[in-house]
Amino acid sequence: MKNVKLKSPKQSPKLNAATAGRARGRQRGAYSAAEVVEIFRRFSVQRPEPRGELEHVNPFTLVVAVALSAQATDAGVNKATRALFAVADTPQRMLALGEEKLRDYIKTIGLYRNKAKNVIALSEKLITDFGGEVPRTREELMTLPGVGRKTANVVLSMAFGKPTIAVDTHIFRIANRILLAPGRTPDEVEAHLLSVIPEDYLYHAHHWLILHGRYVCKARRPECERCVIADLCKSPEKSSDIPAPLVELPPQVVPVAG
Numbered sequence: 261m262k263n264v265k266l267k268s269p270k271q272s273p274k275l276n277a278a279t280a281g282r283a284r285g286r287q288r289g290a291y292s293a294a295e296v297v298e299i300f301r302r303f304s305v306q307r308p309e310p311r312g313e314l315e316h317v318n319p320f321t322l323v324v325a326v327a328l329s330a331q332a333t334d335a336g337v338n339k340a341t342r343a344l345f346a347v348a349d350t351p352q353r354m355l356a357l358g359e360e361k362l363r364d365y366i367k368t369i370g371l372y373r374n375k376a377k378n379v380i381a382l383s384e385k386l387i388t389d390f391g392g393e394v395p396r397t398r399e400e401l402m403t404l405p406g407v408g409r410k411t412a413n414v415v416l417s418m419a420f421g422k423p424t425i426a427v428d429t430h431i432f433r434i435a436n437r438i439l440l441a442p443g444r445t446p447d448e449v450e451a452h453l454l455s456v457i458p459e460d461y462l463y464h465a466h467h468w469l470i471l472h473g474r475y476v477c478k479a480r481r482p483e484c485e486r487c488v489i490a491d492l493c494k495s496p497e498k499s500s501d502i503p504a505p506l507v508e509l510p511p512q513v514v515p516v517a518g
């Protein structure tokens with residue numbers, strides 16, 4: 261099968277609700293509305309309550325975990341943050357810990373020096389501008405150092421229950437590979453997904469797509485024989501038309517980095 265190479269996604273803050281709204285009215289994908297409903301119905305049977313795999317204990321630690329996860333695995337971030345969040349689970353405690361000690365906790369994570377700077381800076385800003393609380397709008401979240409649109413969307417969804425699509429590498433790949441919501445940039449894919457995903461499925465769609473990409477529709481070789489939407493999928497890369505049995509999967513076990 262021909263491998264479709266995609267550029268790595270770059271986030272930009274330009275997309276806004278109006279853009280997404282306009283897109284909702286005009287986007288056309290490779291699937292009929294009924295097919296899209298069926299795709300997400302199957303994901304919902306497999307994982308009725310999908311959850312993210314980044315460990316956190318409150319909105320602040322979620323912001324920190326997502327900021328640390330850029331170009332790192334969730335398992336690697338979890339390994340570092342378990343000990344970190346035991347001593348620094350608020351902006352005030354993070355500042356008290358200080359940048360140098362913070363670096364020690366996260367030095368197994370890529371780009372840790374820069375990330376430590378950002379975490380200290382965002383803790384300071386949370387205290388000075390937001391009374392130590394994590395703000396609840398995308399615009400405010402994106403004023404925090406190291407927080408881009410993707411991080412803001414993850415926080416809005418996971419901490420505050422707002423339906424958003426944070427386009428990470430898995431979602432970007434799947435949306436293009438299976439022609440569900442093709443786009444050249446994460447913003448385009450986000451707008452396209454918002455236009456095709458049925459309202460009822462929007463809240464969990466982010467995690468369903470990430471988990472499908474992480475465990476089945478993998479980057480190097482999609483495992484189509486294990487895929488519950490293989491009969492519906494319109495990817496030129498797919499290697500099977502026979503859907504895997506549709507059953508609820510066991511509760512997620514968050515992988516622990518060795």
Ligand code: SF4
Pocket residue numbers: 437438476477478482483484487488489490491493494495497498499500
């Ligand atoms: S059939 Fe294959 S390419 Fe299509 S979604 Fe499933 S795993 Fe991905």
